[in-house]
Amino acid sequence: MKASLSLLGVLCALHGSLAATTGEAPRASYYKDGEIHVNVLGQPEGKAITTGHWDFKPSWSITGDHLVFFRRLKDDPDVGKWITALCVINADGTGFHQLSDGTFTDFNPTRSRDGKNTPVWNRKNPRGGGYRIMASRIGGKPGEEIALTGEAYHAWVHSAVRDGRLFVAAKPPGLKRGYFLMTPNPGGEPKFERVDCELAAKGILDRVSVSPSETKICFEYQTGFQYEFPGRTLYVADFDIARREITNLKPFANAEAKRVWFAYPRWTKDESAIVYHAGGKLFLYTLADGSTKPVSTDDRADYRYPHGEATPN
Secondary structure (H helix, E strand, C coil): CHHHHHHHHHHHHHHCCECCCCCCCCEEEEEECCEEEEEECCCCCCCCCCCCCEEEEEEECCCCCEEEEEEEEECCCCHHHCEEEEEEEECCCCCCEECCCCCECEEEEEECCCCCCCEEEEEECCCCCCEEEEECCCCCCCCCCEECCCCCCCEEEEEECCCCCEEEEECCCCCCCEEEEEECCCCCCCEEEEEEEHHHHCEEEEEEEECCCCCEEEEEEEEECCCCCCCCEEEEEEEECCCCEEEEEEEEECCCCCCCCEEEEEECCCCCEEEEEECCEEEEEECCCCCEEECCCCCCCCEEEEEECCCCC
Protein backbone atom coordinates (compact mmCIF):
# COMPACT_ATOMS: atom_id res chain seq x y z
CA MET A 1 0.00 0.00 0.00
CA LYS A 2 2.83 2.44 0.81
CA ALA A 3 4.38 1.89 -2.64
CA SER A 4 1.03 2.55 -4.33
CA LEU A 5 0.43 5.70 -2.33
CA SER A 6 3.95 6.87 -3.05
CA LEU A 7 3.42 6.42 -6.79
CA LEU A 8 0.11 8.26 -6.55
CA GLY A 9 1.90 11.13 -4.80
CA VAL A 10 4.50 11.35 -7.54
CA LEU A 11 1.83 11.34 -10.24
CA CYS A 12 -0.19 14.00 -8.47
CA ALA A 13 2.91 16.17 -8.17
CA LEU A 14 3.41 15.86 -11.93
CA HIS A 15 -0.16 16.96 -12.53
CA GLY A 16 -0.12 19.92 -10.17
CA SER A 17 -2.55 20.60 -7.34
CA LEU A 18 -5.60 18.39 -6.94
CA ALA A 19 -9.06 19.87 -7.06
CA ALA A 20 -11.81 18.97 -4.62
CA THR A 21 -14.66 16.96 -6.05
CA THR A 22 -17.55 19.19 -7.05
CA GLY A 23 -20.77 18.48 -8.86
CA GLU A 24 -21.86 15.16 -10.30
CA ALA A 25 -18.99 12.98 -11.43
CA PRO A 26 -19.17 11.52 -14.96
CA ARG A 27 -19.57 7.85 -15.79
CA ALA A 28 -16.97 5.96 -17.76
CA SER A 29 -15.97 2.48 -18.82
CA TYR A 30 -12.44 1.27 -18.18
CA TYR A 31 -10.13 -1.70 -17.73
CA LYS A 32 -9.34 -2.78 -14.19
CA ASP A 33 -7.05 -5.81 -13.83
CA GLY A 34 -8.20 -7.22 -17.17
CA GLU A 35 -11.94 -6.76 -16.63
CA ILE A 36 -14.21 -4.01 -17.95
CA HIS A 37 -16.15 -1.84 -15.53
CA VAL A 38 -18.83 0.79 -16.03
CA ASN A 39 -18.80 3.18 -13.12
CA VAL A 40 -19.11 6.74 -11.83
CA LEU A 41 -15.55 8.02 -11.72
CA GLY A 42 -14.23 8.32 -8.19
CA GLN A 43 -16.61 5.71 -6.76
CA PRO A 44 -15.56 2.18 -5.68
CA GLU A 45 -16.28 -0.46 -8.30
CA GLY A 46 -19.21 -2.80 -8.25
CA LYS A 47 -19.32 -5.95 -10.35
CA ALA A 48 -17.38 -5.92 -13.63
CA ILE A 49 -19.40 -6.36 -16.84
CA THR A 50 -16.81 -8.82 -18.19
CA THR A 51 -15.00 -11.40 -16.07
CA GLY A 52 -12.69 -14.36 -16.54
CA HIS A 53 -10.82 -12.98 -19.57
CA TRP A 54 -8.36 -10.25 -20.54
CA ASP A 55 -10.53 -7.53 -22.05
CA PHE A 56 -9.11 -4.26 -23.33
CA LYS A 57 -9.97 -0.76 -24.52
CA PRO A 58 -13.76 -0.36 -24.33
CA SER A 59 -15.36 2.30 -26.53
CA TRP A 60 -18.91 3.51 -25.89
CA SER A 61 -21.56 3.95 -28.57
CA ILE A 62 -22.90 7.48 -29.02
CA THR A 63 -26.33 6.13 -27.98
CA GLY A 64 -24.85 4.99 -24.68
CA ASP A 65 -26.14 1.42 -24.77
CA HIS A 66 -23.25 -0.63 -26.21
CA LEU A 67 -19.53 -1.03 -25.62
CA VAL A 68 -17.10 -2.46 -28.15
CA PHE A 69 -13.76 -3.85 -26.93
CA PHE A 70 -11.18 -6.48 -27.78
CA ARG A 71 -10.49 -9.72 -25.90
CA ARG A 72 -7.00 -11.18 -25.82
CA LEU A 73 -7.06 -14.86 -26.71
CA LYS A 74 -3.32 -15.48 -27.19
CA ASP A 75 -0.65 -13.59 -25.29
CA ASP A 76 2.85 -12.80 -26.55
CA PRO A 77 5.69 -10.56 -25.28
CA ASP A 78 5.35 -8.78 -28.63
CA VAL A 79 1.95 -7.07 -28.46
CA GLY A 80 1.77 -7.08 -32.26
CA LYS A 81 1.60 -10.88 -32.12
CA TRP A 82 -1.39 -11.08 -29.83
CA ILE A 83 -4.44 -12.90 -31.15
CA THR A 84 -7.66 -11.14 -30.22
CA ALA A 85 -11.38 -10.99 -30.88
CA LEU A 86 -13.55 -7.89 -31.30
CA CYS A 87 -16.56 -8.05 -29.00
CA VAL A 88 -19.70 -6.04 -28.22
CA ILE A 89 -21.58 -5.95 -24.93
CA ASN A 90 -24.44 -3.87 -23.57
CA ALA A 91 -23.45 -1.27 -20.99
CA ASP A 92 -25.40 -3.25 -18.37
CA GLY A 93 -23.35 -6.39 -19.05
CA THR A 94 -25.92 -8.25 -21.17
CA GLY A 95 -25.89 -9.12 -24.87
CA PHE A 96 -22.25 -10.17 -25.30
CA HIS A 97 -21.25 -11.32 -28.78
CA GLN A 98 -18.12 -11.49 -30.93
CA LEU A 99 -17.65 -9.53 -34.14
CA SER A 100 -14.45 -11.29 -35.26
CA ASP A 101 -13.48 -14.95 -35.07
CA GLY A 102 -10.39 -14.70 -32.89
CA THR A 103 -7.79 -15.61 -35.52
CA PHE A 104 -6.50 -12.07 -36.18
CA THR A 105 -4.72 -9.28 -34.33
CA ASP A 106 -7.63 -6.84 -33.92
CA PHE A 107 -6.96 -3.73 -31.87
CA ASN A 108 -8.37 -0.46 -30.48
CA PRO A 109 -11.99 -0.24 -31.62
CA THR A 110 -14.11 2.89 -31.85
CA ARG A 111 -17.58 3.74 -33.23
CA SER A 112 -18.95 5.90 -36.00
CA ARG A 113 -20.88 9.01 -34.89
CA ASP A 114 -23.25 9.10 -37.87
CA GLY A 115 -26.12 7.43 -36.00
CA LYS A 116 -25.26 3.89 -37.14
CA ASN A 117 -22.90 3.10 -34.22
CA THR A 118 -20.71 1.19 -36.68
CA PRO A 119 -17.85 -0.59 -34.86
CA VAL A 120 -14.53 0.12 -36.57
CA TRP A 121 -11.11 -1.19 -35.57
CA ASN A 122 -7.54 -1.91 -36.65
CA ARG A 123 -6.43 -5.32 -37.95
CA LYS A 124 -2.81 -6.27 -38.41
CA ASN A 125 -2.11 -6.96 -42.06
CA PRO A 126 -0.87 -10.58 -42.23
CA ARG A 127 0.57 -10.03 -45.73
CA GLY A 128 2.74 -7.06 -44.91
CA GLY A 129 3.54 -4.34 -42.43
CA GLY A 130 1.09 -2.12 -40.65
CA TYR A 131 -2.66 -2.31 -40.13
CA ARG A 132 -5.85 -1.84 -42.08
CA ILE A 133 -9.20 -0.51 -40.87
CA MET A 134 -12.12 -2.90 -40.49
CA ALA A 135 -15.84 -2.34 -39.89
CA SER A 136 -18.82 -4.45 -38.86
CA ARG A 137 -22.25 -3.75 -37.39
CA ILE A 138 -24.12 -4.17 -34.13
CA GLY A 139 -25.34 -7.75 -34.21
CA GLY A 140 -22.71 -8.68 -36.79
CA LYS A 141 -21.13 -12.11 -36.88
CA PRO A 142 -17.51 -13.17 -37.38
CA GLY A 143 -16.71 -13.17 -41.08
CA GLU A 144 -19.17 -10.38 -41.89
CA GLU A 145 -16.62 -7.60 -41.22
CA ILE A 146 -15.36 -5.62 -44.20
CA ALA A 147 -12.08 -3.83 -44.89
CA LEU A 148 -12.30 -0.05 -45.29
CA THR A 149 -8.64 0.34 -46.35
CA GLY A 150 -6.36 -1.68 -48.60
CA GLU A 151 -3.58 -4.14 -47.84
CA ALA A 152 -0.88 -2.14 -49.64
CA TYR A 153 -0.60 0.68 -47.08
CA HIS A 154 -0.89 1.32 -43.36
CA ALA A 155 -4.00 2.96 -41.85
CA TRP A 156 -5.14 3.22 -38.22
CA VAL A 157 -8.46 4.63 -37.04
CA HIS A 158 -8.46 6.83 -33.93
CA SER A 159 -11.78 8.65 -33.79
CA ALA A 160 -14.78 9.74 -35.86
CA VAL A 161 -17.00 12.71 -36.71
CA ARG A 162 -20.75 12.97 -37.23
CA ASP A 163 -20.68 13.25 -41.03
CA GLY A 164 -19.36 9.68 -41.25
CA ARG A 165 -15.67 10.44 -41.70
CA LEU A 166 -13.04 8.74 -39.55
CA PHE A 167 -10.00 10.41 -38.01
CA VAL A 168 -7.08 8.20 -39.04
CA ALA A 169 -3.29 8.01 -39.11
CA ALA A 170 -2.18 6.64 -42.45
CA LYS A 171 0.29 6.57 -45.29
CA PRO A 172 -2.08 6.29 -48.26
CA PRO A 173 -0.84 5.60 -51.79
CA GLY A 174 0.76 8.71 -53.24
CA LEU A 175 0.56 10.68 -49.99
CA LYS A 176 3.00 11.33 -47.15
CA ARG A 177 2.26 9.79 -43.75
CA GLY A 178 0.09 11.91 -41.54
CA TYR A 179 -3.37 12.40 -40.10
CA PHE A 180 -6.51 12.50 -42.19
CA LEU A 181 -10.28 12.66 -42.15
CA MET A 182 -11.09 9.55 -44.16
CA THR A 183 -14.40 9.06 -45.97
CA PRO A 184 -15.10 5.31 -46.12
CA ASN A 185 -16.03 3.82 -49.47
CA PRO A 186 -16.83 0.13 -48.89
CA GLY A 187 -15.83 -1.85 -51.94
CA GLY A 188 -13.72 1.02 -53.29
CA GLU A 189 -10.92 3.37 -52.30
CA PRO A 190 -11.58 5.75 -49.39
CA LYS A 191 -10.99 9.49 -49.64
CA PHE A 192 -8.23 10.96 -47.47
CA GLU A 193 -8.24 14.66 -46.47
CA ARG A 194 -5.14 15.76 -44.56
CA VAL A 195 -5.44 17.30 -41.08
CA ASP A 196 -2.74 19.87 -40.28
CA CYS A 197 -1.02 20.04 -36.91
CA GLU A 198 2.34 21.67 -36.19
CA LEU A 199 3.43 18.71 -34.02
CA ALA A 200 2.86 16.15 -36.78
CA ALA A 201 6.17 16.97 -38.47
CA LYS A 202 8.09 16.46 -35.21
CA GLY A 203 6.63 13.28 -33.76
CA ILE A 204 3.67 10.97 -33.18
CA LEU A 205 0.11 11.94 -32.30
CA ASP A 206 -1.53 8.86 -30.81
CA ARG A 207 -4.80 7.78 -29.16
CA VAL A 208 -6.46 10.82 -30.73
CA SER A 209 -9.98 11.67 -29.56
CA VAL A 210 -12.30 14.26 -31.15
CA SER A 211 -14.59 15.99 -28.65
CA PRO A 212 -18.40 15.55 -28.78
CA SER A 213 -18.85 19.06 -30.22
CA GLU A 214 -16.06 18.36 -32.74
CA THR A 215 -14.40 21.67 -31.83
CA LYS A 216 -11.64 20.22 -29.64
CA ILE A 217 -9.28 17.29 -29.73
CA CYS A 218 -6.97 15.51 -27.30
CA PHE A 219 -4.13 13.09 -27.85
CA GLU A 220 -0.83 11.63 -26.68
CA TYR A 221 2.33 13.09 -28.19
CA GLN A 222 5.93 11.94 -28.37
CA THR A 223 8.83 13.61 -30.13
CA GLY A 224 10.36 11.42 -32.83
CA PHE A 225 8.91 8.54 -34.81
CA GLN A 226 10.12 5.44 -32.92
CA TYR A 227 7.19 4.24 -30.81
CA GLU A 228 7.98 4.53 -27.12
CA PHE A 229 5.02 4.73 -24.76
CA PRO A 230 6.40 5.90 -21.38
CA GLY A 231 7.18 9.60 -21.30
CA ARG A 232 4.47 10.90 -23.60
CA THR A 233 2.76 14.24 -23.00
CA LEU A 234 -1.03 14.63 -23.20
CA TYR A 235 -2.37 17.58 -25.19
CA VAL A 236 -5.71 19.31 -25.68
CA ALA A 237 -6.22 21.63 -28.66
CA ASP A 238 -8.79 23.35 -30.85
CA PHE A 239 -10.04 21.42 -33.87
CA ASP A 240 -11.45 23.19 -36.92
CA ILE A 241 -13.20 20.43 -38.83
CA ALA A 242 -13.95 22.63 -41.87
CA ARG A 243 -10.33 23.75 -42.25
CA ARG A 244 -9.00 20.43 -40.94
CA GLU A 245 -6.62 22.18 -38.55
CA ILE A 246 -5.44 21.44 -35.02
CA THR A 247 -4.34 24.66 -33.28
CA ASN A 248 -3.84 26.25 -29.84
CA LEU A 249 -2.09 23.18 -28.47
CA LYS A 250 -1.86 22.93 -24.68
CA PRO A 251 -0.07 20.20 -22.72
CA PHE A 252 -2.20 19.22 -19.73
CA ALA A 253 -0.43 16.14 -18.34
CA ASN A 254 3.24 15.17 -18.18
CA ALA A 255 4.59 18.25 -19.89
CA GLU A 256 7.92 17.29 -18.33
CA ALA A 257 7.91 13.99 -20.29
CA LYS A 258 8.73 12.00 -17.14
CA ARG A 259 9.17 8.28 -17.80
CA VAL A 260 5.66 7.28 -16.73
CA TRP A 261 2.96 5.83 -19.01
CA PHE A 262 0.48 8.68 -19.52
CA ALA A 263 -2.09 7.50 -22.04
CA TYR A 264 -5.63 7.24 -23.42
CA PRO A 265 -7.06 10.74 -22.97
CA ARG A 266 -10.81 10.52 -23.54
CA TRP A 267 -13.62 13.09 -23.32
CA THR A 268 -16.44 13.03 -20.82
CA LYS A 269 -19.99 13.17 -22.17
CA ASP A 270 -20.44 16.91 -21.45
CA GLU A 271 -16.96 17.76 -22.82
CA SER A 272 -16.02 19.51 -19.58
CA ALA A 273 -13.19 17.14 -18.74
CA ILE A 274 -10.75 14.54 -20.06
CA VAL A 275 -10.16 11.23 -18.29
CA TYR A 276 -6.90 9.34 -18.79
CA HIS A 277 -4.62 6.82 -17.15
CA ALA A 278 -1.12 7.28 -15.74
CA GLY A 279 0.97 4.77 -13.85
CA GLY A 280 -1.95 2.37 -13.44
CA LYS A 281 -4.34 5.02 -12.03
CA LEU A 282 -7.14 7.13 -13.51
CA PHE A 283 -7.16 10.93 -13.49
CA LEU A 284 -9.69 13.57 -14.52
CA TYR A 285 -8.55 16.89 -15.99
CA THR A 286 -11.16 19.70 -15.93
CA LEU A 287 -10.83 22.21 -18.76
CA ALA A 288 -12.50 25.18 -17.06
CA ASP A 289 -9.98 25.58 -14.23
CA GLY A 290 -7.10 23.35 -15.36
CA SER A 291 -7.37 21.17 -12.25
CA THR A 292 -6.59 17.46 -12.09
CA LYS A 293 -7.77 14.89 -9.57
CA PRO A 294 -7.36 11.12 -9.16
CA VAL A 295 -10.57 9.17 -9.81
CA SER A 296 -9.49 5.54 -9.36
CA THR A 297 -10.12 4.16 -5.89
CA ASP A 298 -8.24 0.86 -5.51
CA ASP A 299 -4.52 1.46 -4.96
CA ARG A 300 -3.78 -2.25 -5.47
CA ALA A 301 -5.38 -2.42 -8.93
CA ASP A 302 -4.15 -1.64 -12.45
CA TYR A 303 -6.50 0.84 -14.15
CA ARG A 304 -6.26 1.60 -17.88
CA TYR A 305 -8.16 2.67 -21.01
CA PRO A 306 -10.91 4.93 -19.63
CA HIS A 307 -13.71 5.99 -21.92
CA GLY A 308 -16.48 8.54 -21.26
CA GLU A 309 -20.12 7.51 -21.33
CA ALA A 310 -21.81 7.70 -24.75
CA THR A 311 -18.71 9.35 -26.21
CA PRO A 312 -16.97 7.36 -28.96
CA ASN A 313 -13.25 8.09 -28.84
